[in-house]
Amino acid sequence: DARVTQTPRHKVTEMGQEVTMRCQPILGHNTVFWYRQTMMQGLELLAYFRNRAPLDDSGMPKDRFSAEMPDATLATLKIQPSEPRDSAVYFCASGSPGPLDTQYFGPGTRLTVL
Amino acid sequence: GDSVTQMEGPVTLSEEAFLTINCTYTATGYPSLFWYVQYPGEGLQLLLKATKADDKGSNKGFEATYRKETTSFHLEKGSVQVSDSAVYFCALSNNAGNMLTFGGGTRLMVKP
Numbered sequence: 001d002a003r004v005t006q007t008p009r010h011k012v013t014e015m016g017q018e019v020t021m022r023c024q025p026i027l028g029h030n031t032v033f034w035y036r037q038t039m040m041q042g043l044e045l046l047a048y049f050r051n052r053a054p055l056d057d058s059g060m061p062k063d064r065f066s067a068e069m070p071d072a073t074l075a076t077l078k079i080q081p082s083e084p085r086d087s088a089v090y091f092c093a094s095g096s097p098g099p100l101d102t103q104y105f106g107p108g109t110r111l112t113v114l
Numbered sequence: 115g116d117s118v119t120q121m122e123g124p125v126t127l128s129e130e131a132f133l134t135i136n137c138t139y140t141a142t143g144y145p146s147l148f149w150y151v152q153y154p155g156e157g158l159q160l161l162l163k164a165t166k167a168d169d170k171g172s173n174k175g176f177e178a179t180y181r182k183e184t185t186s187f188h189l190e191k192g193s194v195q196v197s198d199s200a201v202y203f204c205a206l207s208n209n210a211g212n213m214l215t216f217g218g219g220t221r222l223m224v225k226p
Contacts, residue, residue: 004157031212042218043158043203056213091157095212102148103212105157 002026004106006092012112018080021109023092024073031095032075033103034060034067038088046090049075082113116141120204120217127194127224135189135220137178137204145208147171147180147187152201152219161189161202194224 005024013019025032034046047057047067057067064083069075079086089110093103121136139145146165150158162171167182176191187204204217 033212043216048213093158102160102163102207103214105150105159107157 004092004094004104006090006106006109008109009107010110010112012114013082014114015083016081017113018078019082019086019111019113021077021090021092021111023075023077023094023106025075025092025094026096026104027073029094029096029104030072031103032069033093033095034075034077035091035093036088037091037108043091046077079111082111084113087111087113116145116206116208116215118204118206118215118217120202120220122218123201123221125220125222127222129196129224129226130193131224133189133191133194133198133222135202135204135222137187137189137217139185139187139204139206141185141206141208141215143208144182145206147178148205148207148214149176149178149187149189150203150205150216152203154200158203194222196224196226198222199224 007022030051032049036044046060048055049069052069066078089108091108093105095103117140119138148163149161151161152158162173164171164180170179178187178189201219201221203219205214
């Protein structure tokens with residue numbers, strides 16, 4: 001049963017520290033998405049990759065957030081420096097090739113910035 | 115641009131009650147429509163989908179029919195269970211890149 005995996009599942013850090021979240025998309029999927037979920041804002045799209053190239057990162061605060069795909073099996077989301085308002089659950093999702101297929105979500109990383 | 119509007123929650127029902135969660139959309143062309151479910155502490159999971167007008171998606175007793183004339187995709191279940199308690203998201207896809215536009219989510223609470 002192929003699944004998207006994310007690490008770590010939980011992260012508690014102090015303001016100003018660097019945070020790196022990792023995602024392993026489903027093998028063969030060529031699109032990867034990063035989302036942030038909070039009670040106040042709901043589900044927000046942060047970044048979107050196709051074939052490892054960033055296509056849309058307009059939802060991401062550029063000054064502190066960065067997203068990369070070093071290879072087809074790894075996507076990373078980095079926050080430097082982290083702030084309390086970054087506390088949220090961060091989801092990665094991947095999609096299979098094809099015009100009408102959908103996204104498959106990972107279990108999320110719950111980030112708490114103190 | 116594309117948008118999805120869902121009824122606000124929470125929706126609280128007793129076990130075995132009938133469920134309807136309303137979803138309407140605005141989009142150009144002919145989008146595909148989806149319902150996702152998020153159980154506590156988990157990521158979103160695809161519940162059902164429909165790719166063209168009048169299609170009915172169904173899964174686990176849930177159904178939704180793609181109504182182009184009313185731009186709606188309402189989620190229904192005839193008899194809910196406590197285990198259906200979750201947040202439900204309506205979404206649409208209007209391109210070939212798997213990009214989804216989500217509604218705000220509707221929390222369902224089912225009481226025994």
